[in-house]
Amino acid sequence: MGRSPCCSKEGLNKGAWTAMEDKILTEYINIHGEGKWRHLPKRAGLKRCGKSCRLRWLNYLRPGIKRGNITNDEEELIIRLHNLLGNRWSLIAGRLPGRTDNEIKNYWNTNIGRKLQNGTPGYSITEGGARSTLNTVQDDQNVKNQEWHYDKGSCLVQTKATRWSKVTVSDEISQHNDEDNKSNVGDHNKMKAFLVSPPSSESNYDPVLNFMENLEMDGNFFSELLKMDLPESSSCQGNKIVEDNDNPSSVDKGYLSPKSSCETTHFHWGDSLYDPNFDFLPVTTFTETGFDWL
DNA sequence: AATTAGCGCAACCGCCATTGC
DNA sequence: GGCAATGGCGGTTGCGCTAAT
Numbered sequence: 001m002g003r004s005p006c007c008s009k010e011g012l013n014k015g016a017w018t019a020m021e022d023k024i025l026t027e028y029i030n031i032h033g034e035g036k037w038r039h040l041p042k043r044a045g046l047k048r049c050g051k052s053c054r055l056r057w058l059n060y061l062r063p064g065i066k067r068g069n070i071t072n073d074e075e076e077l078i079i080r081l082h083n084l085l086g087n088r089w090s091l092i093a094g095r096l097p098g099r100t101d102n103e104i105k106n107y108w109n110t111n112i113g114r115k116l117q118n119g120t121p122g123y124s125i126t127e128g129g130a131r132s133t134l135n136t137v138q139d140d141q142n143v144k145n146q147e148w149h150y151d152k153g154s155c156l157v158q159t160k161a162t163r164w165s166k167v168t169v170s171d172e173i174s175q176h177n178d179e180d181n182k183s184n185v186g187d188h189n190k191m192k193a194f195l196v197s198p199p200s201s202e203s204n205y206d207p208v209l210n211f212m213e214n215l216e217m218d219g220n221f222f223s224e225l226l227k228m229d230l231p232e233s234s235s236c237q238g239n240k241i242v243e244d245n246d247n248p249s250s251v252d253k254g255y256l257s258p259k260s261s262c263e264t265t266h267f268h269w270g271d272s273l274y275d276p277n278f279d280f281l282p283v284t285t286f287t288e289t290g291f292d293w294l
Numbered sequence: 295a296a297t298t299a300g301c302g303c304a305a306c307c308g309c310c311a312t313t314g315c
Numbered sequence: 316g317g318c319a320a321t322g323g324c325g326g327t328t329g330c331g332c333t334a335a336t
Contacts, residue, residue, distance in 0.1 A: 106303055
């Protein structure tokens with residue numbers, strides 16, 4: 001017996017939502033909160049599928065949704081994030097406050113993707129980057145197993161979102177940067193963060209996604225992010241990787257991997273990630289491993 | 295003015311992961 | 316551990332609007 005549908009399709013409205021439906025849904029969620037989507041339509045008196053209600057709420061009615069007018073900063077960030085993450089719109093949307101995955105996906109398909117496709121000046125994508133890599137391996141069995149994929153001469157790609165433990169970017173970052181500025185070393189990329197490794201069962205650990213998925217942004221995030229002097233994407237060429245099992249891989253992209261479950265480690269942008277006090281395997285520099293997306 | 299083509303976007307669909315029993 | 320329910324995601328579709336012919 002196959003799975004039952006999420007809801008009966010009979011007698012349900014489809015297509016565009018009416019103002020009345022929006023009002024009913026909004027009022028119901030304001031009172032009862034989100035969740036229980038399957039039962040929501042019946043309880044709220046809506047002739048809609050639960051999934052449809054969820055989508056309508058998340059993409060349109062939810063408070064704080066920004067609509068239209070993707071700014072240049074946002075567009076640039078979308079491109080960079082897409083270069084790293086591929087078509088993982090929800091992850092990308094998570095870094096753009098007020099934007100939904102659907103909106104970003106649409107924007108990509110109708111604007112950026114077309115510009116890239118047409119070779120519009122100023123629009124490019126890292127050779128062999130996440131998007132192209134993902135497309136080439138999409139049907140691979142490994143995708144279903146959430147394993148890492150590597151493409152010769154390209155960045156690494158994880159094909160599905162994975163939960164990671166928390167990363168905290170501490171106050172020391174600003175202090176550290178202040179010190180750098182005072183000493184006039186000219187290295188504004190230095191950034192100290194505390195990386196809390198995932199449980200040992202989560203073997204596919206990646207610091208970039210870890211950082212991405214837990215990074216909290218304030219109003220200055222975009223401007224600060226775009227001001228950073230970061231390496232070119234080509235820097236990912238020629239690096240070697242050492243995987244969890246200590247077997248060197250032939251892939252060209254560096255990859256940080258903890259050997260075991262552990263507490264907290266420190267790293268600097270621009271510095272080697274290897275910390276003798278921490279059981280990380282030796283890898284390439286942090287900037288060369290995964291932050292070429294910026 | 296009528297028709298057609300292109301575009302943007304909301305919504306739907308199917309698959310997969312997670313959760314709860 | 317197995318199964319069903321639920322939630323979430325990415326790909327795709329189709330409608331409505333607008334510009335071009």
